Amino acid sequence: MTSFVRVLGRGGLDFLRGLGKRGIFLFNAIHYSVTPPYKWRLAWRQVWFIGYMSLGVIVMTGGFTGMVLALQLYYTLKKFGAESMIGPGVASSLVRELGPVFTALMVTARGGSAITAELGIMRISEQIDSYYVMALNPYKYVVVPNFVAAIVCFPLLTAVFNTVGIWGGYMVAVKLLGVGSGVYFGEMQTFVSARDIWLGVYKSLSFAVIVSWVSCYEGFYVGADSSGFGAKAVSRATTASVVTASVSILVWDYTLGSFFV
Template sequence: MADRSLSPALRPFDAVGGWTISAVDSLGRFGTFFVEALIAIATPPFKVRAFVDRINYIGYRSLLIILLTGAFTGMVLGLQVYLTLVRFGSEAFLGPAVALSLIRELGPVLAALMVTGRAGSALTAEIGIMRITEQIDALTVMALNPMRYLVAPSILAGLVTFPLMTAIFDVVGIFGGYLVGVELLGLSPGTYFGEMQTFVDMKDIMTGFWKSVSFGVVVTWVCTYKGFNVGHGAEGVARATTQAVVLSSVLILVWDYFMGSILP
């Protein structure tokens, strides 16, 4: 907030300075939180039960939405890419076009966005409610580190489940494209899968894999951080949940661009 004792000419600078300090402070807290989470991950004993529970929470419970969005993304791709390629007489390349789009780009990004919407928001809300109902304080005063019980298992589960969800999204999407391209539009199955084997190689799969791994870390980091640092009451939880989903989604797209630039 601008200091009213300052002259009007200096107030904009005061406001910009205040905002900058606040932004740097928030970034510092965000980074410190991640370092604390890494320390909690590296410190034994490993919380196997909490980790399995988080895999179920983030991964298994997101399966239906991944199957649905994967199938329809593949079907839309199959239809639109076919209609484009047929103009150039290149419809034989439908298989690799669908597969490369999904494996390199759409699979990791859309799967991450879907899991963020379903599990990331729930993660923030759950931890936020634990914060406002003093359950996190209860852990702390029992001399138990809440980072180890709540954050570390979530980040590890994100590392495991995001690539798995992406793989499922890719496979279902490729079959969605097959359904439209082969079953509805009459392309031969051999052409669809044969050209795919020719054009898709391991480095494309690894690009999608590394993207999904990094999205898993980013989403669980943002969502647990927002839950941990929730404001007061139900409104605070609602705001934190919205911020977590928006920030995660923006970071997925920004990070996707950087990963796409770096990876082969």
């Protein structure tokens, strides 16, 4: 019984310690993001990596998500004779929910995992230590550029996802299923408000913080806990990064959604 309580207590303390470390990491990342010197070149490189290099996967997933949405909505709405609502249905679902969430999940899988692996390798090969011994702040070189790039890229990628998704829905609804083009776009303008668009923007910005926070933290502190060191620790950190970021995105999406229904 005593050992059970001890294990429980140790687990609880480890959890709180981890939470505290993550909190301090986020605070430092935000603090160093807004204080000079600014490393614009590094931030630009990460914008290229997180943003531009993710365009392909965002266009693909956006297009097919819009197509699937239109297909499913058409057969459901047809039962009620409300096919005209297919445009607003596709647009509203994409702009409010699916666009920001899917974009964040895709960037987590493609960019977040890569960031964790890169930082993890930098940690185990003493590259991060070398910033410290050169009297430099490693946050400025390896963390802040990812934060800045994520803040810039997530809303833009979400906008691309939404646009391509609406276009995909148009192809299915109008070209395949025969819904009128004017109906598809006209009703969309009536039912999708600026508030919906802003909600999507807020969501994508908060997901940018979550993904860059989790992926940078997991890589930056590879081997700091009992998960070992070396290649195995990097592999574990990369998995933990993707799983934690993905679950956090969905939990935070529900939390935000419930406040802004």
